[in-house]
Structures are given as C-alpha cells and as structure tokens.
Amino acid sequence: MIEVRELTKSYGPTVAVNKVSFEAHAGEVLGFLGPNGAGKTTTMRILTCYLSADAGSATVAGYNIFEDSVEIRKRIGYLPESAPLYTDMGVIEYLNFMTQVRHIPKSERKERIRAVIDTCGLEDVIQKDIGELSKGYRQRLGLAQSLIHDPPILILDEPTSGLDPNQIIEIRNLIRDIGQEKLVLFSTHILSEVSATCTRILIINNGEIVANGTPEELASQAEGEEIVHIAIRGSQEAIEASLNELEFVSQWAHVETTDGIVVYQVNAPQGSDAAEALFHVVVQNGWSLTELRQESVDLEDVFLNLTDKQ
Ligand code: ADP
Secondary structure, eight states: OEEEEEEEEEETTEEEEEEEEEEEOTTOEEEEEOOTTSSHHHHHHHHTTSSOOSEEEEEETTEETTTOHHHHHHHEEEEOSSOOOOTTSBHHHHHHHHHHHTTOOHHHHHHHHHHHHHHHTOGGGTTSBGGGSOHHHHHHHHHHHHHTTOOSEEEEESTTTTOOHHHHHHHHHHHHHHHTTSEEEEEESOHHHHHHHOSEEEEEETTEEEEEEOHHHHHHTOOSEEEEEEEEESOHHHHHHHHHHOTTOOEEEEEEEETTEEEEEEEEETTSOHHHHHHHHHHHTTOEEEEEEEEOOOHHHHHHHHHSOO
16 A cells, blocks of 8 residues: 655755655554654655655555655545644534545535544544643544545554653554554654554664564564573582583573572573573473573664664
C-alpha cells in the first residue's frame, strides 16, 4: 500500500531524508522510530503530499506522489504533530466541517460522524467546544478527523506526544484497534511506544533507515553477548576450573563470595543458551544453585546501538 524508493529531501545544506526505501502493507501498524530531527516528519509530509521530495519515488495506495496527490489525499488520513483543530468550534460542528472538507456526500455525513465518535471514544464530549477539551480528547478528535472519510491508510505524526501516561495508553489501544483494518504508519521518538503497538518497526536516524523488522527480529539482531549472573554454593576452585573448561564461555568474572556462595558474571556468544547450560553444569557437579539470571539484550540495545553513535 506504500512503496518508497530512495526518497531524498534536503533543506538547504541539511539532508533531512536520505535515500529512504521501505514498503508497508494493509493490516500493518508500522512504527517510525527515531530521535528528534531524524527525518520522520519530513518523510510523512512527503507521503501525504504536503511536501515534495527532491529525488526518489513513492506510491501510496497505488498512486504516484509526484503525479496523483489528489487521489492520494483521498485515501489517507493524516494527523500532523499538532492536530489542526479550531478551538472555538464545537466537536460536532468541527467533525461536520471536516466531512465537507473531505467532500463526503451529505447523505453519508451523519453516519460517518457517528462512526468516528464511536471509534475514537468521543461520546462524552460531543456537547463541548474544542477549546474545553483535554489534550487527550483533542488528540482523539484529531484522530477522528483523520478517519472521517474512512481512508485505508492512516499516517500519524507523534500521536502521543504531550499526553499523560493514561492518555498514551488510550491512544495506543486506539491505534492498535484501527490497525486491525487499516495500514497505520505512525512516528515516535519513544521506544516503548513502538514495542507496545507496532507489528513492524523502521528505525530512522540522520535521514536514513537503519533497521526494519518486527520487534522480535530487531531484538534478535542485537549485537553483543548473553550475560548470565550466577550464584553457586560450592568449591570456588572447582567452579572456576569448570568455567575455564566450558567451550561456550567466552569470559567470566568473579563478582563476590558471601557465606560460601560464589557469584559470577559469565559472558557467552548470543544464542548459546548459556543460562541453561550453566544450570546443567551446576547439577552435574552436585553444587547448589542459589541464583541464575540472564540479562536480556532487548530492543533498547538495538535502538541505542543504531542511533546513539554520533
Ligand atoms: P523528525 O520528525 O524525525 O524530528 P524532521 O523531519 O522534522 O525530523 O527533521 C529532519 C531534519 O530536517 C532536521 O535536521 C530538521 O532540523 C530539518 N528540518 C525539518 N524541517 C525543516 C525546515 N522547514 N527547514 C529547514 N530544516 C528543516
């Protein structure tokens, strides 16, 4: 539904988006994750045809961004970072206005407004003016306007920015629900945001896509080693002789000895299942295990590895 090839955009000397390529399909919730200034907004504005690219190509819902911007806009809902709301309008008045902007036939307007009120949980505030709404409700209303014409593709720029933790969870759940039926592409600079909501993640840094995969795939790409903390009651000399002999152990360090319990940090290559193997070694030697803990290498490590190098 979205196909992007080598998209490039500069502002003067700043290359904001540098040869970005990716695809996105129906039924995906795609998280666009990157630090501030990475190029997320610029990419989204190009895909929504609010900004033109310098080079590369992209199709959205089968239409070319350089040639068919009107057709594309009909098929996408867009929520920019600050929702385009008019604070002196009432909620229903605003949604009604958006049905006109989107050229929804008069006979369908009521039904569409009802549908987005239900989807976005706006029932409690339909009597209010936008100026009276909390930030969370304003964001829901922003989402409602992006859905009013029932587009197959939704592009949301930092949809949870500025919300409190409860509001963030509500918007996340809403995005997940909407993602059951539509392609949702949303940007964030917050890692937990994507791991909680997305089926796939694109990590962007300095205008370039540096990773693309499911949260699980990205975590398994993490560089580094398995690190196991282990505490054993047994002979320190015998344990260390054994650690020296174990092939999967790349390195070990004695952490402390307390009341006959010896604690070690053991490093092993990724995928060697070191914790389980160490458990068997302890059992075979008749020692007793008092603690065994594997430090997981997770998405956060991947993100930091890919984006924190400058
Ligand atoms: P993000 O959404 O990931 O925070 P942006 O796409 O907003 O990133 O910005 C990417 C880069 O382009 C940044 O270096 C930013 O300063 C620059 N930039 C964005 N908009 C403009 C603009 N209108 N004029 C000049 N530079 C811009």
